[in-house]
Amino acid sequence: MTIHLAEAGETLGPKACTHDYQVSCGNCRLSAICLPLALENDDIEQLDNIIQRSKPIQKNQHLYREGDDFQSVYAVRSGTLKAYKTTDDGREQVTGFYFPGEILGMDGISNNTHASSAKSLETAAVCEIPFTSLEKLSTLMPSLQRHFFQLMSREITEDQQLITLLSKNSADERVASLMLSISTRNARRKLSATQFRLPMSRVDIGNYLGLTVETVSRVFSRMQKLEILRVDNKEIEILDAEGLQEMANMGG
């Protein structure tokens, strides 16, 4: 099975950052997050040559599915995606949310098969990076090799953070941690750290944090009553960042 990129997708609308659509890595405003490399102009050109920029991916469309042949890793250009595994009895474990500048698909390298599925939470665009090309280029560019070792290592440490969160922290702490994580990642992209729209549903949050929808909803209500957050459906405003920090670290 091959890659599930949009084939019949429309061109990007005016909201979807047209200025990013035909860019090269050299002038992509996300490169500081995605590829913080000290590369020669020549090197960037080589990198650009192997990267394929896709047409937009519609909401709920799969980028790849668990079990698909592994061909590429993907950098998010716009929109948000979730990676998830489906358990034997059909429940869904979300293993990560991926925002612009972040890279997903690296769990497929070990078996040449994707170990999880990736689905778009809203209209999105990605850069596809064919892995064999990346490997070849990495032998020629030590800084690129190092960068990918680091990216994979980061994925490992983030997974270990989640493991700890799931096994040691209460529902309040888990939700607070996720809100802080999203806030931080927004700030890194020069967006507001205090006001944002959640791209994922309550169900997705629950499936990520190991909680039911009801519990997630109750935590949001509680946080609202404590005036830590203002919650209006998916619209979030952090009213008390310090309180949120405290809530995330309470006894953990």
Added chain:
Amino acid sequence: MTIHLAEAGETLGPKACTHDYQVSCGNCRLSAICLPLALENDDIEQLDNIIQRSKPIQKNQHLYREGDDFQSVYAVRSGTLKAYKTTDDGREQVTGFYFPGEILGMDGISNNTHASSAKSLETAAVCEIPFTSLEKLSTLMPSLQRHFFQLMSREITEDQQLITLLSKNSADERVASLMLSISTRNARRKLSATQFRLPMSRVDIGNYLGLTVETVSRVFSRMQKLEILRVDNKEIEILDAEGLQEMANMGG
């Protein structure tokens, strides 16, 4: 801070596989697990040159600690180690157990700092692989580069398995899964898949699976009553492998 290898360690006793002590990768009986590479003789020699074989590590001794400078990754030669993180309130999250042939320490690459600690559960020996040497050699040997990408990817998929286990499975299912995992890893090393001695304490198992000691103990008692396992302190015998499988997969 540097590496915490045994400096004053004694030489290996007769039980500790002396035939592995002065080996090269070329004739190490674990190489099929650790480095399943189609390498030229010449390549193996180069690899041997960068790998340092340590004196034995005593029980409870640290190989590295969270926050230490990252220098090397380690292959387990004998014994078992656990990797763990300490939460702000002093509790311990075990992120993995490492048996002979397995590689640990890769979470340190992303920040040049170890993100977790590693401690020996019994007398052990490891091969230290300095990472900068490994990087250099990887640019020259594409199959080695690929192997390490795969190893790191495997760590990611295993962490994701644990995430799913922790957030979707009951105490019974978690313990059953761990017993199956240990059984499988024993078999890969040509040891018994049905009888083994657990190198870790009940507390360690609890801290890995997100359970209390009491719960772990109760699960073992239950499994014993159901005649799935025979449990004699750390000595385990799998009496009903199929039943154990079933228990591990029940509703998940």
Added chain:
DNA sequence: TCTATATATTGATTCACATCAAGACTGCAG
């Protein structure tokens, strides 16, 4: 626009595991 369907909130009840508590076993030091 109106309807249908998915998503979200809130409340009442249940349950699996944590916590608290006590005793038994193990293994090492003297």
Added chain:
DNA sequence: CTGCAGTCTTGATGTGAATCAATATATAGA
């Protein structure tokens, strides 16, 4: 062998989140 500290087991009780249930709100489709 004896004593002690650490580890493990088992029982009684408590609790945080799941489940069950009902309603409210939002979103998509006709």
